[in-house]
Amino acid sequence: MTEVKKNKRRDFLQLSSITIGAVGTAAFIWPFLKSMNPAEDTLALGTTEVDISDIQEGQSITVKWRGKPVFIRKRTQDEINLAKKVDLKVLKDPQADSKRVKKEEWLVLVGVCTHLGCVPLGQKLTDSKGEYDGWYCPCHGSHYDTSGRIRKGPAPTNLAVPPYSFLNDSTIKIG
Amino acid sequence: MKDQKESKKYNNSFLNWIEFRLPIISYFEREYGDYPMPKNCNYFWSFGALATITLIVMIVSGIFLAMNYTPHTDLAFDSVERIMRDVNYGWLLRYIHSNGAAFFFIVVYIHILRGMYYGSYKYPRELNWILGVFIYLLMMATSFMGYVLPWGQMSYWGATVITNLFSAIPIIGEGLKTWLLGDYTVGNATLNRFFALHYVLPFVILGVVGLHVAAVHVHGSNNPSGIDIKSKNDTVKFFPYMVIKDTIALCVFGVLISAVIFFGPNLMAEVDNYIPADPLVTPAHIVPNWYLAPFYAILRAVPDKLGGVVLMFGAIAILFVLPWLDNSKVRSCNFRPLYKWFMMLFFVNFFVLGYVGMLPAEGTYLLIARIGLVYYFGFFLIITPFITRFEKPKSLPASISDVYLSSAK
Numbered sequence: 001m002t003e004v005k006k007n008k009r010r011d012f013l014q015l016s017s018i019t020i021g022a023v024g025t026a027a028f029i030w031p032f033l034k035s036m037n038p039a040e041d042t043l044a045l046g047t048t049e050v051d052i053s054d055i056q057e058g059q060s061i062t063v064k065w066r067g068k069p070v071f072i073r074k075r076t077q078d079e080i081n082l083a084k085k086v087d088l089k090v091l092k093d094p095q096a097d098s099k100r101v102k103k104e105e106w107l108v109l110v111g112v113c114t115h116l117g118c119v120p121l122g123q124k125l126t127d128s129k130g131e132y133d134g135w136y137c138p139c140h141g142s143h144y145d146t147s148g149r150i151r152k153g154p155a156p157t158n159l160a161v162p163p164y165s166f167l168n169d170s171t172i173k174i175g
Numbered sequence: 176m177k178d179q180k181e182s183k184k185y186n187n188s189f190l191n192w193i194e195f196r197l198p199i200i201s202y203f204e205r206e207y208g209d210y211p212m213p214k215n216c217n218y219f220w221s222f223g224a225l226a227t228i229t230l231i232v233m234i235v236s237g238i239f240l241a242m243n244y245t246p247h248t249d250l251a252f253d254s255v256e257r258i259m260r261d262v263n264y265g266w267l268l269r270y271i272h273s274n275g276a277a278f279f280f281i282v283v284y285i286h287i288l289r290g291m292y293y294g295s296y297k298y299p300r301e302l303n304w305i306l307g308v309f310i311y312l313l314m315m316a317t318s319f320m321g322y323v324l325p326w327g328q329m330s331y332w333g334a335t336v337i338t339n340l341f342s343a344i345p346i347i348g349e350g351l352k353t354w355l356l357g358d359y360t361v362g363n364a365t366l367n368r369f370f371a372l373h374y375v376l377p378f379v380i381l382g383v384v385g386l387h388v389a390a391v392h393v394h395g396s397n398n399p400s401g402i403d404i405k406s407k408n409d410t411v412k413f414f415p416y417m418v419i420k421d422t423i424a425l426c427v428f429g430v431l432i433s434a435v436i437f438f439g440p441n442l443m444a445e446v447d448n449y450i451p452a453d454p455l456v457t458p459a460h461i462v463p464n465w466y467l468a469p470f471y472a473i474l475r476a477v478p479d480k481l482g483g484v485v486l487m488f489g490a491i492a493i494l495f496v497l498p499w500l501d502n503s504k505v506r507s508c509n510f511r512p513l514y515k516w517f518m519m520l521f522f523v524n525f526f527v528l529g530y531v532g533m534l535p536a537e538g539t540y541l542l543i544a545r546i547g548l549v550y551y552f553g554f555f556l557i558i559t560p561f562i563t564r565f566e567k568p569k570s571l572p573a574s575i576s577d578v579y580l581s582s583a584k
Contacts, residue, residue: 033354036354036355036357036368037353037354037357038353038357038358038359038364039357039364042357042358042359042362042364062455064454064455066359066360067358067359067360067362067454068359068360068454069454069455112360115339115480116335116336116339116340116480117335117336117338117339117342117360118332118335118336118457118461119455119456119457120457137457138457138459138460139457139460139461140475140536141536141537153478154475154477154478154479154480154483155480156343156479156480156481
């Protein structure tokens with residue numbers, strides 16, 4: 001064999017062993033990384049059913065879904081009107097109120113501030129509801145309106161609406 | 176290999192036996208006995224030793240706490256209360272560990288500021304500085320995860336806020352956060368893994384400390400005048416001179432930390448952490464530990480989520496490149512009439528940032544945090560690189576021994 005041919009063969013062997021080694025290492029690391037993701041039993045904690053027949057107009061309740069608080073508010077007509085008449089152009093995360101509810105009076109939200117995950121105030125009657133009469137996050141001062149949309153403060157997006165459905169007039173299934 | 180003859184270096188035959196097979200005796204003699212220290216080092220040079228000792232105390236007290244702690248969301252809070260009430264001397268172990276963490280940061284901050292003021296990060300000690308910043312980063316991660324373990328309100332919400340920082344990263348953020356937590360919220364999976372990592376990271380820190388010390392021993396320690404060692408006259412041996420000096424420093428440190436452990440063990444604790452974690456109620460003010468507060472102030476000073484997170488991590492990352500931002504050949508600020516005052520102001524500014532980081536982010540406090548943020552980055556990106564164009568350093572002394580003799584007069 002000539003010197004050049006020999007070197008080419010050497011290069012090929014080197015390159016292919018490094019490649020195989022790298023792929024093998026990556027395949028070995030994968031299960032370890034993957035094990036840190038939510039486990040099957042965590043994922044299985046899917047749905048929560050809530051009885052909403054006792055909730056009065058203007059009242060809110062907090063239920064737990066997937067370890068997070070979910071706000072269910074029966075809005076007053078004033079609150080609904082307030083949420084509807086907002087010009088979408090002034091919103092940081094523009095979304096019409098009608099896109100955020102299934103029945104006008106029922107507002108269902110994940111009660112976790114989209115900034116850094118605190119639970120906003122506004123559920124209790126004595127709580128500060130913020131400048132837009134919805135919710136106010138005390139951690140870093142985000143204000144949400146009566147549709148749970150971000151109006152002022154560092155939070156980047158509106159309070160999330162979880163997947164939910166009305167099983168009948170008095171029961172909501174979240175998840 | 177040819178057999179070497181066993182040397183008879185030491186009088187003790189056992190030491191000779193060890194030395195021939197593993198030359199650690201001569202290693203320790205060289206690095207911790209005869210190691211030349213500049214004569215003019217002041218007590219600021221004791222803080223490296225203090226930090227190492229504190230790390231050992233933290234590891235030992237932590238291991239004994241772990242023997243009685245349960246990393247489960249239903250049991251963690253009660254197991255900590257059991258340590259405080261029922262376990263023999265459990266209260267002492269826990270107060271040593273919690274206050275030890277605070278004092279570890281005090282000592283390390285003084286150590287870092289000493290390195291900055293006297294230019295210890297400059298050629299040829301850049302790698303040493305980088306290893307130090309790594310230690311600092313690891314310390315922050317470790318203390319954060321340790322703070323979560325008692326599973327009080329501040330533990331839970333601190334963990335929620337900090338892990339949510341990662342969700343600010345575009346596209347992968349939300350997935351990364353879930354991966355870190357092992358759940359959609361801070362939960363049992365999170366507590367469990369934080370305990371595992373909190374247990375192992377101190378040993379990683381210990382390893383990096385080993386490299387950090389080995390690296391400084393290559394070119395020798397810096398000193399208050401920032402000039403190189405030129406002759407034997409410039410130095411004293413580590414043993415006994417530095418060992419005795421560090422021991423005195425340790426005694427003073429011991430008195431201070433004991434005073435806090437025994438007379439004010441909760442001085443640096445947040446009362447809210449004595450309320451068990453409640454995922455449905457956020458405390459009115461989420462307060463970070465004071466030693467992380469300067470960075471928290473930077474995070475809150477920015478009215479944009481991603482921007483705040485980027486600047487907060489940037490504030491730490493910028494430390495890595497400090498040796499290349501500062502192009503002055505003069506190490507010690509003692510000989511830099513202008514930079515000296517900017518450096519002092521930087522220290523004050525860091526302290527002020529920490530102070531406002533623990534207060535609500537509104538009104539004047541927010542304004543102070545923003546000014547502090549501007550100075551923090553301005554110091555590194557504008558003052559440090561460009562001051563050399565205006566500053567005339569004082570003339571450096573000829574040798575360390577000259578400095579030593581003139582100060583002895």
